[in-house]
Amino acid sequence: MSETGHIFVVRPELGDTHAEIVRHAAVLFGQFGYTKTNIGEIAGRVGMSPGNLYRYYRNKQAIGEEVVRCYLSQSEVSMTEAIDRTTGAEERLRVMFATGIGEILDALSENPRMVELADMICVGDSGILRAHLEWKIATFERLFREGTNAGIWRVDDPSGFAETLLDATWAFWYPTSLATLDPDRVPARVTGVLDAILAGVTVAPAR
Numbered sequence: 697m698s699e700t701g702h703i704f705v706v707r708p709e710l711g712d713t714h715a716e717i718v719r720h721a722a723v724l725f726g727q728f729g730y731t732k733t734n735i736g737e738i739a740g741r742v743g744m745s746p747g748n749l750y751r752y753y754r755n756k757q758a759i760g761e762e763v764v765r766c767y768l769s770q771s772e773v774s775m776t777e778a779i780d781r782t783t784g785a786e787e788r789l790r791v792m793f794a795t796g797i798g799e800i801l802d803a804l805s806e807n808p809r810m811v812e813l814a815d816m817i818c819v820g821d822s823g824i825l826r827a828h829l830e831w832k833i834a835t836f837e838r839l840f841r842e843g844t845n846a847g848i849w850r851v852d853d854p855s856g857f858a859e860t861l862l863d864a865t866w867a868f869w870y871p872t873s874l875a876t877l878d879p880d881r882v883p884a885r886v887t888g889v890l891d892a893i894l895a896g897v898t899v900a901p902a903r
Contacts, residue, residue: 764824849899
């Protein structure tokens with residue numbers, strides 16, 4: 697959500713005007729917070745009247761939801777690309793965590809007020825967060841199946857274990873809780889949690 701746009705990326709599916717509204721709203725949310733930003737300020741940045749803006753988004757919440765959707769979409773793209781560049785199920789799982797959580801830390805460092813958007817999306821029932829969590833669980837499950845097939849892990853219920861992994865690492869994925877942690881210690885703490893969880897399913901090498 698910066699003027700440079702090196703963190704926030706608008707979804708390519710958006711039309712030009714929708715994308716411009718969301719891009720300017722993201723900057724304002726980063727500067728002043730979601731709560732203190734109003735429709736008039738967003739419309740002014742875009743160069744249109746509030747009434748005209750309502751033709752594209754029904755209210756500020758809809759704009760905020762699209763900003764979150766853009767963040768999550770870009771996160772999924774980044775994690776997928778990182779996984780695809782890596783070999784080995786365990787290495788791919790670890791790089792997924794490093795990439796996804798690293799991007800949240802970067803965004804929090806640049807715009808601490810993004811936690812307001814995280815809170816907003818959790819209060820509502822837009823389905824955006826649910827879809828993203830389902831994507832994470834499906835990706836975890838795929839990697840657990842890959843590791844089990846390769847003989848490095850024994851996971852009898854990959855789907856259930858994927859949900860367990862998300863539950864165990866939730867504090868690292870949720871911006872509001874992640875913001876309370878020392879960012880310099882987060883990578884080591886994530887590694888420790890993954891080490892402990894994977895130790896329980898790692899197949900011992902044959903003697």
